[in-house]
Amino acid sequence: MSTRFTRTLRTPAGITVMIGGVVVLLATVFGPVLFGEAATARDIAGRQQGVSLEHPFGTDELGRDLLARVIVATRVSVLLTLGATGISVIGGVLVGIIAAVLPPVARRLVNALIDILLSFPWLLLALFFSVIWGTTATGAMLAVGFAGIPVFGRLVSTLASSVAGSDFVHAARILGSSPLRTSVRHVVPNILPPLLVNTASHASVTLLSFAALSFLGLGVQAPEYDWGRLLNEGARRIYVDPMAAMGPGIAIVLTGVVFSLLGALFSEKRSNRTLRALPRRSRAETRAIPTVPEAAPVVEAVDLRVSFRSEDGGLVERVHGVTLSVAPGEIVGIVGESGSGKSVTAMAAAGLLGPDSLVESDSLVFRGIDMTREPTSVEKRRLALEQAMIFQDPLSSLNPSLTVGRQLREVSEIHGRMSRSAAAARAIEALTLVRIPDAARRLRQLPHEFSGGMRQRAMIAMGLMGTPRLIIADEPTTALDVTVQRQVLRALRDAQRSTGAAILLISHDIALVSGFCDRVVVMRGGRIVEELAADRLDDARHPYTRGLIACVPDMGTDRDKPLPVIDAEPPSGREPGTSASTDPTAEHTEVVA
């Protein structure tokens, strides 16, 4: 966190904020001491002068140097701004937290009050408050500060109620932690980062509010002055001497920008740079359409390596040289635990990884298409028709606002160049094949009207709309109940039988994979540790595979013995079984660059 923050500070925006912040701070602390005399020294002879070397912003009607006055005014302006922002934030946090932890009825009342206050423009509230506290600087500070409370109250109550719904707050409640203690110990620390961002940008708005109030004569009163008052005085002769108004204006804008940038800096997320640059093709190559012998593997990857950009900007290799081939019509299962690289391998084989990844290989071919190069338009079409993808969460892979039918037809209409009616007929066929009853009516429904298992079968049906040669199913049943799991697997198998497509099934469940697939590939830490026929699991040689089989309790496990435990991830280059580390889940990665 701290190293990341110092890195952020070294960006151009960070340097700007630092310099600006230091300048504002110096002017606030030392301004009145250093320039106080110059700002008050009257020089009637030299009054209302324009810009000169001696007076860069000119002088006012009493001949006082305007630059010095702008610098001296920094203290009042900044302190008032910070004071008002402080009132808004502290008040908002109190109101917001109270609103979030109260019982439902009281919570609704407080929230309604916040809503009502929010509907008044802040200026109106500030005017109202300045009637109460009078038109003094402190009055203006209280007014602007209180006017900001509803804004922060709303923000905090929204943030806090999302934290209040998390399990760790529930756990604290079960343990008997009082609402006050829970708020201070759990809620406030967890809403702090977004709160800081908003505080910084709110400070810049507050600065402007003050300038506006003082400009209107409602804020700081003579003989005190802040930037708003200087602006007010300068504005009277803006046509004669623009610098008199622009000087304080510049100070307001620059300080405001510093506050806003500070907010932007807090919220900054590092952008991912594109890692992949696919080699372009010559025109002759683009025109050549490779012929695919039917017996050739559907996918063939040799020494596949995949890297991602890490937190500190380096490259981290997640898949270290995987060689994998899938024959036509074959059902291959990749088993592994989280971080084993099983999904990444399958996604890379299908050419579906985003630009934040770097895919390298000696060869990566999908039915004659070289996936290491940018696909031609013909190849893109073939890929769209011949690959089908099923993810763990069908709700996020289906568009919630389009009917299932429309999404099913898309492949056939766009890539298969079918007419709409032909595509619709095909969609009914596909949905019927995956055993969704009443297909014609179901196609007119939206994804949320389907149950989880049905959505997953609809995804399979979508794969059937093309001419699939490979169906990649990434943990397709992990989110589903066991009874529903069977229906989805049945649909998957029916799809495979009716099209002759190969299936690449990715799962953490070795029992499931062994029951569904022809061949099992066991992955760990980005490498294939063992490949074997699904019906020959008993012959597994690798200790990891054997551990994976033994550590899962099944309906025959001896209940009086502890479960066998897999040894910790082997450090690079060592065989599993020799490591003495106690952390069985430590992620195993290699830093490349």
Place this chain on the structure above:
Amino acid sequence: MSELEFRRVSVTYGHGRTAHVAVESADLVVRPGTTHGLVGESGSGKSTMARIAVGLTPVSGGSILLDGVDITNRAREARLARRRVQMVFQDPFSALDPRMPIGASIAEGLLATGRYYNRIDRESRVHALLDRVHIDPARAGESPSAFSGGQRQRITIARALAAEPAVLIADEITSALDVSVQGVVLNLLRELQQELDLTMLFISHNLAVVRYVSDEVSVMRAGRIVEHGETSAVLAHPADPYTRELLRSVPVMGEPLELEDA
């Protein structure tokens, strides 16, 4: 050793026409010092049973008794008794405050004992608990992000143990974990149960896992308990057709899946 009894409990969410019955007149007894498995699929109401036992969700009917004391009302006696029922959550990532060192999270569990701990006692208790769940006590000052999912789950178990619970409720505690880690957590639970004579309600959708840890089992479906009894008896001779279907759906290592009638 304590006994937890759900007596004809019902839970209804919402009002009027949108009301949804999550649990309907369910009876369940977790006998002292035993582990009771509760199996069911999503939406069956099994997690609601956990939430009502610890007071996160109010019951709409019936009562829950801890050693004969009703813990469902708002009386002081009920509130204190309820703290002796603790829960371990499904997702170890959201169950720990990301901004709190794990030692402080575990120390929070000491609140439930109602006793005052000074700093030295508190630290030694936290260290003992971390040691108990096989995590290096020297790491008490680290934040949750430094730990893997399985380690975090062991930390949340330590937090629950800090409360010196009479009954521990484990709600799907291994379903977010990798299989190798699942074994570690299940072994730990067995160990703790044998040493501390815990009474435990173990909730899971995974029949094989429930079978492994439970002495008795209840099967829940659509808010009702459809079958209950001694684990081996229920699984060997399931009386309810739903239990039979569940049993048939569990994939078995190395055996081709029977899908023809799915």
